[in-house]
Amino acid sequence: MDVVLAELAAALEARLEGDGALRVARAVHPSDAAAPTDLVLAMAEDLEKLVKPPARVAVLREGADWKALGLEAAILVRRPKSAMAPLTARFAPEIHAPPGVHATAFVDPSAEIGEGSSIGPFVWIGPGAKIGPRARILAQASVAEDAEIGPDALIASGARVGARVRIGARAILHPNAVLGSDGFSFATPERGSVESAKATGAVAEGARNTHLMRVFSLGGLRIGDDVEIGAGATIDRGTLRDTEIGDGTKIDNLVQIGHNVRMGRNCLICAHVGIAGSTEIGDRVVLAGKVGVADHIRIGSDAVVTASSGVGTDVAPGAVMMGFPALPHAEAIRVFMAQRRLPRFMEKMRSQNAARPKSEPEAP
Incomplete structure (x- = not known):
């Protein structure tokens, strides 16, 4: 070359x-x-x-x-x-993906295959699926019923595109990513332990998960243009409305995004991030490695959350959050510094108490 x-x-x-x-x-x-x-x-x-x-x-x-x-x-x-x-x-070396359908692939007769697309060995394309022009579906990937793949998209080996998933133009799905699995959503006949804990901080008598009933995911998943999704990442379908990932967003390996999440444009979501259901994330948000986000949280545009932080409350636009639980950066630094000084403070208190005459009260 x-x-x-x-x-x-x-x-x-x-x-x-x-x-x-x-x-x-x-x-x-x-x-x-x-x-x-x-x-x-x-x-x-x-x-x-x-x-x-x-x-x-x-x-x-x-x-x-x-x-x-x-x-x-x-x-x-x-x-x-x-x-x-x-x-x-x-x-970059070219990916071997010649146009056409490989002899070992299965394409349902009702599926639509765009001009110049490549359907690799042992690929499965389900009923009603639509593959855009010049899309490349590599070996052993699958595209389920009524899913849509945009033009020039790349679906790597072993990736799974579930039912009713819509993927935009030029999107890249890395090996073994799974898009459109059912959301992790279950209900109890009576108020369960999670509801009780959120309301009172304790598990009330009778608030036990004696029976967990599946809540099915009737919605779909919409992936914007120029989105990249890493190896082993998983994104769930929505319960009633679609889960959404905005244009230009990049998602790293082994990320989990729950049902009903709505994520904006040009976000960076690093490895091992977990985002619980119904969270709303603005544009250009950065979640560093191993960040955990609770359900029904709102994170404003241009916010940055540092590695291993736990987000349990809403985050303002442009904020830099850090720690577990996540705090504004300056406040988190003060907390960490105080924690580091604590052993020295306690040692000083012990020394003072040891030197104090027994008749004097001890320092708290």
Whole structure:
């Protein structure tokens, strides 16, 4: 996959210095450079130190002295992190997904397959399903009845798209993700332990879960355009209304999103996040790894919740929350500092009490 250096610089909207006619075949870490056609990505000062022959071309931070590194040419970027997106996209290997339906796939006669789509080995497409143009459904994935896959979407191997799930254009589903399973919703004939605990803080006499009755998920699941959902992630259908994931949102591996959740656009949901049912999340929200969100919570747009936090109350737009239970960042820091000082405080109190004459009352 040879690329002319000048063309790559133009695509990155970055400054090129040196011989722009040079061609590169792959992008590599500086320590992995093995051929003159390798493009070394060394956009941090510590990585620049690793640049050595046979590397002759590199992508560097703006202001780096590429000549001192012995290079013949360099692309200089202002924001290395954002440059990684188009760089890696340019050198990403193509997915083997030839157009057409593989001989081992099963497609229900009532399903609609868009022009240029690829249906891989052992794929199952259910009744009434609609596969958009150029969508790629890889080996052993399944698309259930009445589901819709948008144009140019990628459904990776082993992924499961359930009934009445609608996936937008250019969405990516990674291996073994499950979209559209039933929500975790059960009712008790009388007031149960959870209702009692929420109301009174205790399990009242007679408030026991003697029988759990399934509440079926009659709604669907709507996934917007340009959404990416990680491996092993699960998103439930809604009870009566659809669960919704907004355009551009990115969901990491092993995330669980419950029934009736409504999530906005361009959110970042990191690994091991769990979001309970009927939660409403605004646009551009970031939930870091292992965040837990209780049911019926509202999280405002542009809020950030740090790793391993537990959200049990509404979060204001733009807030930065931290801790368990999650508190505004500045308040959480004060609490953590006080906790760290507590052992020293207690030791000081014990020392004072030990030195105090027995006739004097002890300090509390």
